[in-house]
Amino acid sequence: MPPAMREGGRLLVVGGDAAGMSAASRARRLRPDVEIVVLERGRIVSYSACSLPYYVSDVVEKRDDLVAYDADFFRRERRIDVRLESNALVLDPRAKTVTYDHPGGTETIEFDALVIGTGARAAIPPLSGMELPGVFTLRTVPDGDAIRQFIEDKNVKNATVLGGGYIGLEMAEALVERGVTVTILELLPRVLSNYDPDMSRIVSRELMDRGVTVHTETKVEGFEKGACEAVGYVVAGGQRLPSEMVIVSAGVRPNTALAESGGLELGKSGAIRVDARQITSEPAVLAAGDCSEAVHMVTGRPTWIPLGTTANRQGRIAGENAVGGSRKFAGVAGTNVTKIFGLEAAQTGLSTRAAEEAGLAVDSARILSRSRSHAYPGGGPLTVKIIFEKETGRVLGAQIIGAEGAAKRIDTVAAAIYGRMTVSDLAAIDMSYAPPFSPVWDPVLVAAGQAVKKLGS
Amino acid sequence: MPPAMREGGRLLVVGGDAAGMSAASRARRLRPDVEIVVLERGRIVSYSACSLPYYVSDVVEKRDDLVAYDADFFRRERRIDVRLESNALVLDPRAKTVTYDHPGGTETIEFDALVIGTGARAAIPPLSGMELPGVFTLRTVPDGDAIRQFIEDKNVKNATVLGGGYIGLEMAEALVERGVTVTILELLPRVLSNYDPDMSRIVSRELMDRGVTVHTETKVEGFEKGACEAVGYVVAGGQRLPSEMVIVSAGVRPNTALAESGGLELGKSGAIRVDARQITSEPAVLAAGDCSEAVHMVTGRPTWIPLGTTANRQGRIAGENAVGGSRKFAGVAGTNVTKIFGLEAAQTGLSTRAAEEAGLAVDSARILSRSRSHAYPGGGPLTVKIIFEKETGRVLGAQIIGAEGAAKRIDTVAAAIYGRMTVSDLAAIDMSYAPPFSPVWDPVLVAAGQAVKKLGS
Numbered sequence: 001m002p003p004a005m006r007e008g009g010r011l012l013v014v015g016g017d018a019a020g021m022s023a024a025s026r027a028r029r030l031r032p033d034v035e036i037v038v039l040e041r042g043r044i045v046s047y048s049a050c051s052l053p054y055y056v057s058d059v060v061e062k063r064d065d066l067v068a069y070d071a072d073f074f075r076r077e078r079r080i081d082v083r084l085e086s087n088a089l090v091l092d093p094r095a096k097t098v099t100y101d102h103p104g105g106t107e108t109i110e111f112d113a114l115v116i117g118t119g120a121r122a123a124i125p126p127l128s129g130m131e132l133p134g135v136f137t138l139r140t141v142p143d144g145d146a147i148r149q150f151i152e153d154k155n156v157k158n159a160t161v162l163g164g165g166y167i168g169l170e171m172a173e174a175l176v177e178r179g180v181t182v183t184i185l186e187l188l189p190r191v192l193s194n195y196d197p198d199m200s201r202i203v204s205r206e207l208m209d210r211g212v213t214v215h216t217e218t219k220v221e222g223f224e225k226g227a228c229e230a231v232g233y234v235v236a237g238g239q240r241l242p243s244e245m246v247i248v249s250a251g252v253r254p255n256t257a258l259a260e261s262g263g264l265e266l267g268k269s270g271a272i273r274v275d276a277r278q279i280t281s282e283p284a285v286l287a288a289g290d291c292s293e294a295v296h297m298v299t300g301r302p303t304w305i306p307l308g309t310t311a312n313r314q315g316r317i318a319g320e321n322a323v324g325g326s327r328k329f330a331g332v333a334g335t336n337v338t339k340i341f342g343l344e345a346a347q348t349g350l351s352t353r354a355a356e357e358a359g360l361a362v363d364s365a366r367i368l369s370r371s372r373s374h375a376y377p378g379g380g381p382l383t384v385k386i387i388f389e390k391e392t393g394r395v396l397g398a399q400i401i402g403a404e405g406a407a408k409r410i411d412t413v414a415a416a417i418y419g420r421m422t423v424s425d426l427a428a429i430d431m432s433y434a435p436p437f438s439p440v441w442d443p444v445l446v447a448a449g450q451a452v453k454k455l456g457s
Numbered sequence: 458m459p460p461a462m463r464e465g466g467r468l469l470v471v472g473g474d475a476a477g478m479s480a481a482s483r484a485r486r487l488r489p490d491v492e493i494v495v496l497e498r499g500r501i502v503s504y505s506a507c508s509l510p511y512y513v514s515d516v517v518e519k520r521d522d523l524v525a526y527d528a529d530f531f532r533r534e535r536r537i538d539v540r541l542e543s544n545a546l547v548l549d550p551r552a553k554t555v556t557y558d559h560p561g562g563t564e565t566i567e568f569d570a571l572v573i574g575t576g577a578r579a580a581i582p583p584l585s586g587m588e589l590p591g592v593f594t595l596r597t598v599p600d601g602d603a604i605r606q607f608i609e610d611k612n613v614k615n616a617t618v619l620g621g622g623y624i625g626l627e628m629a630e631a632l633v634e635r636g637v638t639v640t641i642l643e644l645l646p647r648v649l650s651n652y653d654p655d656m657s658r659i660v661s662r663e664l665m666d667r668g669v670t671v672h673t674e675t676k677v678e679g680f681e682k683g684a685c686e687a688v689g690y691v692v693a694g695g696q697r698l699p700s701e702m703v704i705v706s707a708g709v710r711p712n713t714a715l716a717e718s719g720g721l722e723l724g725k726s727g728a729i730r731v732d733a734r735q736i737t738s739e740p741a742v743l744a745a746g747d748c749s750e751a752v753h754m755v756t757g758r759p760t761w762i763p764l765g766t767t768a769n770r771q772g773r774i775a776g777e778n779a780v781g782g783s784r785k786f787a788g789v790a791g792t793n794v795t796k797i798f799g800l801e802a803a804q805t806g807l808s809t810r811a812a813e814e815a816g817l818a819v820d821s822a823r824i825l826s827r828s829r830s831h832a833y834p835g836g837g838p839l840t841v842k843i844i845f846e847k848e849t850g851r852v853l854g855a856q857i858i859g860a861e862g863a864a865k866r867i868d869t870v871a872a873a874i875y876g877r878m879t880v881s882d883l884a885a886i887d888m889s890y891a892p893p894f895s896p897v898w899d900p901v902l903v904a905a906g907q908a909v910k911k912l913g914s
């Protein structure tokens with residue numbers, strides 16, 4: 001059970017991003033009496049990390065648009081004591097204290113309940129030359145500022161993106177939008193490797209069509225200086241590839257230093273272990289967002305899938321439970337979507353490989369349809385793949401890639417996963433139809449029907 | 458139980474639209490041996506009735522695009538004996554015969570199993586002048602041809618649409634697209650009256666903004682000739698409103714004459730009564746599509762909601778069961794969507810009034826959000842209303858109206874209805890997020906969250 005919060009007690013939140021600020025806001029709504037302090041290492045709270053590639057591309061023109069509410073809003077409107085540039089270092093769960101650095105010195109603060117929302121950081125591969133000017137990661141608003149500035153100052157004409165995950169692909173698009181020629185270097189045999197190979201291939205083709213060079217199974221050895229002081233070459237496979245800028249997008253890692261300083265248990269994933277109420281191994285300490293695990297709806301096992309949606313949800317629940325609530329998190333399906341040039345790519349649940357790794361007997365059905373009625377102009381192809389359990393027909397996952405309408409269609413499958421539906425159930429949902437929005441048989445229904453056929457045979 | 462079909466037996470299908478051709482095609486796939494005859498009154502089979510407004514507006518430019526497959530395709534590729542201009546008149550279920558008129562005379566055909574897919578027809582209100590040139594209904598491709606021709610020949614500048622249901626509104630848009638000034642006359646106090654009043658108001662505003670005049674609570678008395686032989690005036694409320702063309706869109710009625718000739722039972726709605734296997738009161742006779750009822754997923758009671766999606770689904774099931782199958786139809790949620798100028802309006806399940814009429818204690822939550830992240834340009838407002846059962850929180854229905862993304866979002870709620878989920882369940886679905894497609898909290902989640910709050914209080 002979470003701790004009961006005494007009248008006028010203090011909730012301490014570490015981390016001012018989605019999870020932390022959701023926790024603080026939720027706690028304030030439920031408990032006007034408690035004191036709420038947020039320690040944020042940086043100078044900005046509550047920004048949209050998912051919008052950063054669009055800030056780099058200038059689709060999001062104003063930096064202010066990245067921030068939903070600033071620190072002063074939280075201080076003024078929600079009486080949340082937001083302390084910026086405050087870097088939490090040591091947690092003592094017995095004494096219920098956190099020690100933190102701030103521009104004025106070091107301080108120790110007591111808490112009745114603590115929510116850790118320290119998020120994740122960009123993984124930094126151990127490559128020579130990572131420190132060179134022009135080598136960037138993208139995780140924070142200042143990262144976005146620096147990349148924009150560098151492109152403008154140096155009039156960058158070509159760049160390399162390390163990593164073909166969805167953030168890498170979004171960054172490739174952002175740079176192309178800025179007139180930069182982009183090469184993606186991916187260690188694995190394909191980009192977007194959390195998708196099935198037959199689906200990520202659609203994305204590879206789109207990248208090629210847009211003039212992006214993709215080298216897979218390519219191990220980067222390091223970076224070298226060019227004519228100026230900045231990066232000039234990427235060394236990979238014994239070759240020196242000229243590159244005026246490098247974006248390292250090699251995944252993220254949970255920020256667990258504070259949790260570890262207090263001896264909190266980590267899960268197998270390396271993220272902070274929590275129960276369904278977001279409580280860690282210490283009853284007065286909760287964790288939420290990219291630093292913590294969550295239960296996967298399909299496998300029922302702890303997983304670590306850092307996503308903004310999850311951070312918001314877990315944050316709210318942690319905030320509620322930290323001040324005496326007892327709400328449970330329903331878990332994650334890992335639903336995600338991204339825009340890659342003219343494509344939408346969306347995914348929920350398990351991929352075929354992830355399902356196999358979870359020990360499930362898995363089959364799948366893939367169909368090609370269209371986003372609109374054949375009679376109605378516009379729209380385009382839409383490929384839907386449903387992954388299901390061989391014996392029972394239970395929906396385990398889905399991937400949808402196409403010109404339009406992939407993003408919100410995946411949510412229907414996410415609903416089916418939440419409801420533990422079979423492919424027969426999915427095929428029986430009464431979905432909408434009008435020529436501008438869908439063929440009479442929605443592509444998801446066609447895929448589900450195909451799966452039912454395989455199940456019967 | 459449906460009839461077992463003997464080897465080489467004959468399946469007769471009456472009606473060549475979605476339901477009939479789906480039934481015939483499904484039967485052929487399952488039973489290569491049976492003879493399949495389709496009697497179609499008109500000259501076209503398998504056309505997209507839902508695309509007709511877009512044919513009138515010229516968004517769909519080619520008449521051929523309205524037809525997925527023509528009669529010859531079915532004859533050649535599926536060995537289905539399609540007989541056009543064949544008007545079924547009398548059913549004798551004991552003798553298992555149907556008598557029909559065709560250009561060569563009258564014929565009686567025997568069957569082992571019959572699928573009735575006679576569809577629905579436009580309701581013709583008993584108004585004087587209905588027969589005048591320039592007064593149209595829109596249900597068939599020839600109706601569409603005639604309207605297009607009339608607009609071009611007469612260079613129509615202003616027109617009246619009788620009825621503010623979704624087909625009336627789609628026709629209003631189609632005419633405006635053609636440069637015609639449109640007035641909508643609606644008997645009820647508002648347009649789109651299958652939506653809740655607070656939702657249909659959003660649509661009224663859009664119509665006004667687009668220059669469409671809407672008169673509600675207006676009873677039309679008849680039509681009068683103008684200077685030429687065609688309609689020139691609509692008489693309503695004692696006034697003569699000049700109108701060079703009239704589209705009568707006063708709802709549809711099930712075509713049940715053939716069923717009645719055979720003594721088949723009709724439901725309360727006036728449509729043909731069927732069980733979950735699409736079997737009528739006569740065991741060798743099945744019915745599907747707009748001529749038949751269906752069970753509503755929410756109320757569990759028979760209902761009549763004529764929609765193309767349902768016609769396709771019921772048709773397939775009727776075709777399967779007519780040749781020895783035993784598949785059940787899961788029922789309908791009445792999910793529908795329409796485009797009205799710059800708006801998408803989507804609905805599933807029961808409206809507040811329909812829920813009350815079904816004897817349910819009902820509450821609702823309505824929220825205004827946006828279709829994309831606040832940081833991402835484009836998109837627009839999106840209003841979501843969730844209707845739920847007061848005590849249990851069960852999701853009964855939803856309505857979504859907005860600039861974009863309403864259509865496919867409604868399917869997520871349709872999935873929740875299929876799964877008999879509560880608003881708490883709906884709020885816990887792991888929906889997708891990326892700035893171009895949604896705010897971090899999808900509008901459906903926000904509405905569901907609002908509903909949970911109301912439930913708790």
